[in-house]
Amino acid sequence: MxxxxxxxxxxxxxxxxxxxxxxxxxxxxxKNTPTSRAYHNVLAKYNGYFLAREKTKEVENNIVKAHKENYNRILEIYQPISAATETSIKPLTEEIVKKASIPVQRHKYSKWVDDSYLLIGRARYYQADWENATTTYRYVYGKAKGKDEKSSALIWLLRTYVSAGEPKMASIARSVLEKEAPTFSKANTRDYHLTMAFYHYKLREYKEVAENLDKALPLMRRGEARARLYYALGQIRQKQHADSAAYKSFRAVLKNNPSYELSFYTKLNLAQVTSVSDEKGKKRIRKYFKKMLKDEKNEEYRDRVYYEMASFELKQGNVPKAIEYYQTSLRQKTTNPNQKAYSYLRLGEIFYDKLHRYPQAKEYYDSTITAPLDTNEENYAAILKRQKVLGDFVREYTIVQREDSLQRLAAMDTATLYATIDKMVAGDIARDKEDARRKEREARKAASGGGNGSSMFDNKNGLGFNSSSDDGNSDTKWALSNPAAISAGRAAFLQKWGNRPLQDNWRRSKKDSAPMQEENNPSANATEEPKDSPTDTANKSEKATEKTDDGKGKTTKAAAPERNRSAYLKDIPFTAQALAASNEKLRPALYNLGKIYRQKLEEPDNAATTFEHFVEKFYEDEKTPEVLYFLYLIYKEKGMAEKQEVCKQKLLKDFPKSDYAGLLRNPNYLVEKKAQEAQAEKDYAVAYELYEQNRMAEAEIAVNKLRDNYPETVIMDKIVLLQTLIAGHTLAPSDYVTRINEFMKNYPKSKLIPLAQEMNAVAVRVASGQSAVTSISEATSTSNEPSTSLSPYKLDLEKPHYFLVILPVGKIRNTEAMEKISEFNSIYYPERTFTVNDMLINDKYFMVRVWDLPTKIQALNYLKKQKSEKGALSEDYPKLEKHYLLMTADNLKIFYKSKNIKEYEDFFNKHYNLNFE
Missing domain, CATH: 1.20.5 (Single alpha-helices involved in coiled-coils or other helix-helix interfaces)
Known part of the structure; x- marks a missing residue:
């Protein structure tokens, strides 16, 4: 059995x-049978796809956790991936590719192959491997059997193109998606609208972003991700000033179980968009903010609470209170470094846009950039531009204010002058006392363990608003840690007191230290002033005051204003020489300030006032025609026909040969003049070539035609000097010297003056018999083209030239220099094909060569453009040592053997005159 x-x-x-x-x-x-497919479906799902999917969820969770939200900006649709996060998730993404490849390679007939490919594409996306990601999604879209998988691949393809910064390809993918979207499943419809929102977000098309979020959000599950996008939608509605819609979106955030941080910011924004129609409603909002300040859980967010309080007050039109709260926000300790930047920015905007107090606005914009502001801020480029404009404005504005004020004081009679200065002194003393009282109050607060600390904005050198806070825990050292406060304080001190040595009791009338008295006594350096000038009188008054005491050997309090009077008097331009020096500062400052008002700040009224001041004071200046034309345009825009006509007549009558008078007579004047100047340059080049070829008779005829055909050309100095050079071949030495001196007298600002001076020196030696040369022609040749017998190089201007730029090794990569020069060539010489290569000279220098430049004129023009601000290396490497040269092939062989840069530079500078050519 x-x-x-x-x-x-x-x-x-x-x-x-x-x-x-x-x-x-x-x-x-x-094999592809029902049995094998069932078998492979099981293995593909659990051995590959499932594991890859779980790793993908882990990667996405890590991306969310690593991202720090910037609630000052509209939240991004998908959390961006930083370089650090990309590195940290790399092992996980590689594991996803490995696991998802199992169904693809071992179970190719299973139903999980397309889904696995989609996971591989997502892994490539999170690795920022855009090329492989797009290849994967295009493959799935073309080969997948399931409609959902094809749709998902197309949605991810659009997202990848957007992230990769390929707008053309993204636009194509978007067009295909829009056609197929009506047939999408619920999940793909949700993802489609989110991706479309992402697409429009990158284009800053917030209306379309909101429309797509409205369609996607109802399809999402309740939770943090949905709450976050409701917050973004609320921000967009708030930006669009649709407070009612924004309120609904922010309320939806709180219904989706948000994190504490998201909930906190949502509640702050709810306060901003809550409808308040009366003072009772405003009072309720203000009480709500103060309640948030008292909540211990909000300790690290106090800076943001004050920021929102300021924004609320600004919305209500309460500018002083808004400024106060923004300043208080800056004094809070914070874990968010971006917040200070935004508080500085809002203050800068207030003082720029609302108060038009540009010096203060400049300080805030400087601090905004150094805080630093998030470089991804939507208007970052515009903010940087405004900061630069304000820097230029404050420089010119300060000069104008100072010089105008000093000149007004100089024009006063002595009694009025003293009365004015004594008022200024009295004001300073009153402010000093107020400063002392304020500091005493702050010291008492600090001693009692409270107080907000002082700021630059609490005194007269600040912004004119007394800052008080509802909070008693602010950092009392804030002013000393604030670059804007330090900068403004230093500037205010120097403006008021000058650059004084460090010593005790520096504001006393009498000191133990003699040097300070000498510095403040203008009579010591007033040897050129009239005997009875206000400065002398003030000094005598001070001496008399110093003898007055209270019987105990101490100076009375009345001495302080008298003593400070001389500090104001010493800079006043009482003499003609001092007034001329003041005008030399005021003239360009007024011109530049008017242009800044007109072109950059777009304030035509202030521009007109500034330009009018310029015309009144400096009518004979060379800039006056341009200033009158600016005024003509401003009055035309403002419809002030009478003033417009006055400017027009002044231009036509007093400056008839100016370009601006030409514009009034002929609207096409500048276009025609540009064409005329181009032709003049060509004709001049022909005349100069004749001179170089020693064909003097023909050269003289060509030059005379130039003077007849182009009497107003901007290159007249070049034409006249060439005519002088030609005349030097026939004139007596003394007559030649006379002709050169006439040129220097008639064209004192010409760039050719150094060359003319050199020619004159040689000609004088010839005229006095000190030179061994036998003719002026030889003397001129000697001065401008020294004998090549001392140099190994040969001058041959008819041959093609290399352009060389010699650069220091280690300061810039040779490949980068070559790339920049090639890019320069493609921009400015698109029709030409240049050869660009590099060559090591020695261990200190290398050179980049450009071949070929067929004529001397073309070579010189190319070199000039490279040396200009448009040059290949000018913008990125303005301070880099650069040697720009032109060289024939024969001279290059000699140079490379000797490798003596200075030797060839000497030869080059003597034979290639950039100004004259």
Whole structure:
């Protein structure tokens, strides 16, 4: 019985093994039968796809956790991936690719292949491997059998193109998606609208972003991700001033179980968009903010609470209170470094846009950039531009204010002058006392463990608003840690007191230290002033005051204003020489300030006032025609026909040869003049070539035609000097000297003056018999083209030239220099094909060569453009040592053997005159 049973069991086991073997054979990866598909579906799902999907969820969670939200900006649709996060998730994304590749490679007939490919694409996306990601999604879209998988691939393809910064490809993908969207499943419809919102977000098309979020959010599950996007939608509605819609969105955030941080910012924004129609409503909002300040959980967010309080007050039109709260926000300790930047920015905007107090606005914009502001801020470029404009404005504005004020004081009679200065002194003393009282109050607060600390904005050198806070825990050292406060304080001190040595009791009338008295006594350096000048009178008054005491050997309090009077008097331009020096500062400052008002700040009224002041004071200046034309345009825009006509007549009558008078006579004047100047340059080049070829008679005829055809050309100095050079071949030495001196007298500002001076020196030596040369022609040649017998190089201007730029090794990569020069060539010489290569000179220098420049004129023009601000290396490397040269192939061989840069530079500078050519 046992043996029979054993025999039966053995038979069953053998049958099981046989069946299993047959099943395995049937389920080969190469077979596509119902049995094999079922088998491979199980293995593909749990051995590959499932594991890859879980790793993908882990990656996405890590991205969310690593991202620090900037609630000052509209939240991004998808959290961006930083470089650090990209590195940290790399092992996980590689694991995703590995696991998701199992169904693709081993179970190619399973239904999980397309889904696995999608996971591989997502892994490539999170690695920022845009090329492989797009290749994967395009493959799935073209090969997938399931409609959902094809749609998902197309949605992810659009997202990848947007992230990769390929707007053209993104636009194509978007067009295809829009056609197929009506047939999408619920999940794909949700993802489609989110991706479309992402697409429009990158284009700053917030209306379309909101429309897509409105469609996507109802399809999302309740939770943090949905709450976050409701917050973004609320921000967009708030930006669009749709407070009612924004309120609904922010309320939706709180219904989706947000994190504490998101909930906190939502509540702050709810206060901003809550409808308040009366003072009772405003009072309720203000009470709500103060309640948030008292909540211990909000300790690290106090800076943001004050920021929102300021924004609320600004919305209500309460500018002083808004400024106060923004300043208080700046004094709070914070874990968010960006917040200070935004508080500085809002203050800068207030003082720029609302108060038009540009010096203060400049301080805030400086601090905004150094805080630093998030470089991804939507208007970052505009903010940087405004900061620069304000820097230029404050420089010119300060000069104008100072010089105008000093000149007004100089024009006063002595009695009025003293009365004015004494008022200023009295005001300073009053402010000093107020400062002392304020500091005493702050010291008492600090001693009692409270107080907000002082700021630059609490005194007269600040912004004119007394800052008080509802909070008693502010950092009392804020002013000393604030770059804007330090900068403004230093500037205010220097403006009031000058650059004084460090010593005790520096404001006393009498000191133990003599040097300070000498510095403040203008009579010591007033040797050129009239005997009875206000400065002398003030000094005598001071001496008399110093003898007045209270009987105890101490100076009375009345001495302080008298003593400070001389500090104001010493800078007043009483003499003609001092007034001329003051005007030399005022003239360009007024001109530049007017242009800044007109072109950058777009304040035509202030521009007109500034330009009018310029015309009144400096009518004979060379800039006056341009200033009158600016005024003409301003009055035309403002419809002030009478003033417009006055400017027009002044231009036509007093400056008839100016470009601006030409514009009034002919609107196409500048276009025609540009064409005329281009032709003049060509004709001049022909005349100069004739001179170089020693064809003097033809050169003289060409120059005379130039003077007749282009009497108003801007290159008249070049034409006249060339005419002088030609005349030098026939004139007596003394007559030649006379002609050169006439040129220097007639064209004192010409760039050719150094060359003319050199020519004059040689000609004088010839005229006096000190030179060994036998003719003026030889003397001129000697002065401008020294004998090449001392140099190994040969001058041959007819041959093609290399352009060379010699650069220091280690300061810039040779490949980068070559790339920039090639890019320069493609921009400015698109029709030409240049050869660009590099060559090491020695261990200190290398050179980049450009070949070829067929004519001397073309070579010189190319070199000039490279040396200008448009040059390949000018913008990125303005301070880099650069040697720009032109060289024939023969001279290059000689140079490379000697490798003596200075030797060739000497030769180059003497033979290639950039100004004259």
């Amino acid at each position: 046992i043996n029979n049973r054993f025999s039966k069991d053995s038979l069953v086991i053998r049958k099981i093994f046989v069946l299993a073997f047959l099943g395995l054979v049937a389920c080969s990866s190469e």
